[in-house]
Amino acid sequence: xxxxxxxxxxENFKENIGSGVTxxxxxxxxxxxxxxxxxxxxxxxxxxxxxxxVAKVNVDESMQTAIQYRIQSIPTLMIFKDGEIANQLIGLxxxxxxxxxxxxxx
Numbered sequence: 001x002x003x004x005x006x007x008x009x010x011e012n013f014k015e016n017i018g019s020g021v022t023x024x025x026x027x028x029x030x031x032x033x034x035x036x037x038x039x040x041x042x043x044x045x046x047x048x049x050x051x052x053x054v055a056k057v058n059v060d061e062s063m064q065t066a067i068q069y070r071i072q073s074i075p076t077l078m079i080f081k082d083g084e085i086a087n088q089l090i091g092l093x094x095x096x097x098x099x100x101x102x103x104x105x106x
Contacts, residue, residue: 004045006055010064013057017080021052021106023098026069026076028060033092037075040095047099051106052079079105 008016008024016022025041027034038056045054059066059074069078069085079087079101086105089097 004049004054005042006053008055008057008065009062013062013065014083016053016055018083020082021086021102022080023048023052023054023102024078024080025054025056026059026066026071026078027056027074028058030060031074034075037077037092040093040098041077044095044098044102047095048102048106052102077101081105 006016017024023041023044025034025037027038029035041054041056048054057065059071073090075090075092077089077093077098078085087101089101093101
């Protein structure tokens with residue numbers, strides 16, 4: 001995983017989404033579409049640096065967070081602004097779609 005993508009879990013989730021704009025990729029290693037989404041999210045991280053943070057949450061390892069945000073299918077990508085959900089995208093998305101969604105919020 002690239003250095004510009006933050007690995008979040010149940011313990012550090014809230015503090016990392018509390019301020020600014022953060023795109024969070026909820027995923028699992030057994031999920032085929034998640035494996036396709038991962039490199040796209042990592043590529044996006046470099047393009048939004050300074051504007052937004054990019055993070056990933058493994059739903060198998062961070063079940064409390066997944067339950068709290070009602071993650072029912074993965075990949076789910078949420079964009080948080082100052083700790084609040086600003087946008088949610090479910091399923092596989094292109095880099096262009098994600099960049100557009102981040103730009104709308106930031």
